[in-house]
Amino acid sequence: MSDVSEISMDLLLSAHEYFEDMQSEYTRNRTEYTDKQIRDNGIAILAIEKAMPRLPRVNLIFGESGKPIKANGSCFTCGNLVQSDENTFCNKCGQRFDWETAIMLTLQRKVAEDEM
């Protein structure tokens, strides 16, 4: 596996659940674990959450035809400005983006607003 985008959402969710369960175990039996184990587990949870695509805030850019030709936006996780919908990940915090869904929802919202 060369790219995190090749990891399926099911796999990410199941790994996330595993480390969350470990976190609960660490909390229940605090004295049986080292600080390093607990810290590393927390880092694993954060890394998995960054690999799960989140919706960026979308700003659509429209062409002369009135159709959106591209988008930019900002990262929902850290607020960083994202220059292009070709950026699969936030270059500040590493959050993976789901542009396709975010753009679709933004277009649906715009259509609904135009109809009012």
Ligand SMILES: [Zn+2]
């Ligand atoms: Zn970010």
